[in-house]
Amino acid sequence: MTGVPEGNGAAQEVARLRDEVRNLRAQVRSRPLISHAQGILQERYRLPDAESAFALLRQSSQHFNVKLRVLAEAVVHTQRPDDREGLWFPGRGRRRPPLLDAVGVDDPGGVNRGAVLRAVLSQALAITGTDMGNVQIIDRAANGLRMEHHTGLSEQFVEFFAFVGEDGTSCAKAAKDVALTTVHDVATDEVFTDAARHTILRAGSRACHSVPLVSESGTCVGMVSAHLERPTKDLHPAQLKALAATGHQVGRWLDWHEHTVVRDALEHLHAQGRSRDTDTDTDTGTGTDS
DSSP: OOOOOOTHHHHHHHHHHHHHHHHHHHHHHHHHHHHHHHHHHHHHTTOSSHHHHHHHHHHHHHHTTOOHHHHHHHHHHSOOOOTTSSSSSTTOOOOOOOOBGGGTBSOTTSOOHHHHHHHHHHHHHHHHTOSEEEEEEEETTTTEEEEEEEESOOHHHHHHTSEEOSSSSHHHHHHHHTSOEEESOTTTOTTSOHHHHHHHHHTTOSEEEEEEEEOTTSOEEEEEEEEESSOOOOOOHHHHHHHHHHHHHHHHHHHHHHHTHHHHHHHHHHHHHHHHHHHHHHHTTOSOOO
């Protein structure tokens, strides 16, 4: 016995190790943002150390089922709460979650963000008749698109396009134009940099459709892309209509999620932080002597 898996076991072990490496790389990319959020929280609530700030983030992240990175980004990019107010968002109104019937979700208020992103990817692939694709979210911290989910794409592809900037890819162009972008032939389309083109072709993709996820205000909040094995023609009008409806519906839901669920998590974090700040004042004797 060598202890080395054989057959399907070996393939499963390789897949597990690849997932582990990918997760570690994602953590490395997220670490600066999370550290930034920790510093803000440590200063704002006078926490004793970075670990206390991380615990505060993690508690709200888990309670509201919001990714740690998403919550950290919100801490960094949301205007700080008014110290005179008890709430971070006083007087905030609440909206009902937008429908998600275009992607087969019956309860838009009871589903998490990851499930919605997987659903929009599945729907885009079904409409375009392919099994390769990925979904990305706008990364405001880095001014680009960050990959969230994918299927049927090579490890090299996933690593290369884990984050894309504002130029050099069809998804970047679609995000900038806030319009569906079709690449009929990756080998000849000038939208790609040479490195991006080479990576896409090596993954077995010769064409793609990039569909922006559009908020109610008309801004791009994400992207879903379908990749095809062969050069393609323009989509049928019915496909264009279905993809546009899907992109707008999911985009509105993502905007609602950011301004409702994520802000609920921020409000919870703020309440816990204020409580710890008050405890610190009491413990250090900064209150009024009796």
